[in-house]
Amino acid sequence: MRESIFSLVIFSLLCGCCKLDKKLDVKYNCDKLSGLHKFVYEPIVISDDCNCIVSGKVKYLKDCKTIALIDYGNGDCDNVATKILCKDGTCFDENKIPLNTYDYTIDCNGENIEDGLVSEIEIDQLNDGNSGPQP
Numbered sequence: 001m002r003e004s005i006f007s008l009v010i011f012s013l014l015c016g017c018c019k020l021d022k023k024l025d026v027k028y029n030c031d032k033l034s035g036l037h038k039f040v041y042e043p044i045v046i047s048d049d050c051n052c053i054v055s056g057k058v059k060y061l062k063d064c065k066t067i068a069l070i071d072y073g074n075g076d077c078d079n080v081a082t083k084i085l086c087k088d089g090t091c092f093d094e095n096k097i098p099l100n101t102y103d104y105t106i107d108c109n110g111e112n113i114e115d116g117l118v119s120e121i122e123i124d125q126l127n128d129g130n131s132g133p134q135p
Helices: 002-028 120-127
Strands: 036-046 053-062 065-074 080-085 100-105
Touching: 036 065
Parallel strands: none
Antiparallel strands: 036 053, 053 065, 065 080, 080 100
């Protein structure tokens, strides 16, 4: 009985992962992407109280490998974002701890973030250890 349940759980996980990979492949369409692109994978929320992004997450891809993640917070008006730099598409170690993490100050200008090609300025900000991409 235990083996049957274990086998069913493993099968479910494998099928779920395959479906997720197919969804990502359709969304990002790796064959048609060239250059560096960003994708919002948790909705960006701008607070009316402080005119600042207070939550949301953005993924940066190059050659369809994740090179960075930006986390805009938990809803607080603190104008701080966290940048996680990835290596070879890997952003976290086996214990789910980010490989390279940097907190930085963002401009509170009420600007939203959209999916799309990344500008040279944004690439420089992404690679700056003291800063990060601005809205």
